[in-house]
Amino acid sequence: QVQLQESGPGLVKSSETLSLTCSVSGGPVTSGSYHWNWIRQSPGKGLEWIGNIYYNEKTNYNPSLKSRVTISLDWPKNQFSLKVTSVSATDTGVYYCAREVEVGALDYWGLGTLVTVSS
């Protein structure tokens, strides 16, 4: 059974860097069958895609966030990570990691982790 779990600080100060990790169990992140995604949801708002990474470390990012976002893979730990620099209050929200299958759907999601940016 595939499971994903987000971890990281729940509180980040404005202008600093948000760092989260997604731990994957039930399958290797090095599988060529999947992309590994980060999505966020601001309070009371819709889902916003942040970016993804493939087993060969090729990444794609949301153009609106690209200048501040880095997604990386840690295959020995079977994890992938997200960094968002220069955060502000608009970066507050629940951050999800998710597995993307070949047809493009996100079939397994983590439970999500709330990150609050404080001034």
Next chain:
Amino acid sequence: SYEVTQPLSVSVALGQTARITCAGDNIGDKNVHWYQQKPGQAPVVVLYRSTNRASGIPERFSGSNSGNTATLIISRVQAGDEADFSCQVWDKSVAVFGGGTKLTVL
């Protein structure tokens, strides 16, 4: 950049059919995926590639996609179907989500 638009809310009587739309330029040429999200929970995929039910999703859930509109159809709506529903497509390796539709069961 590509955009998809959903109605903010849809209301339907218990046992009736709900239709939730996702509008985008020539969206019929794209694969549309639909997610259901209940309060405090992560999204769950209900349909993939516009018309295919994900594992464990009841046959009451179906979809269509043509022209500029994709539609999620929920037949014989139950109280437990009340949730937010979001559509998602890919455009040039970028995922695009609709703003989400709150389904209310009356």
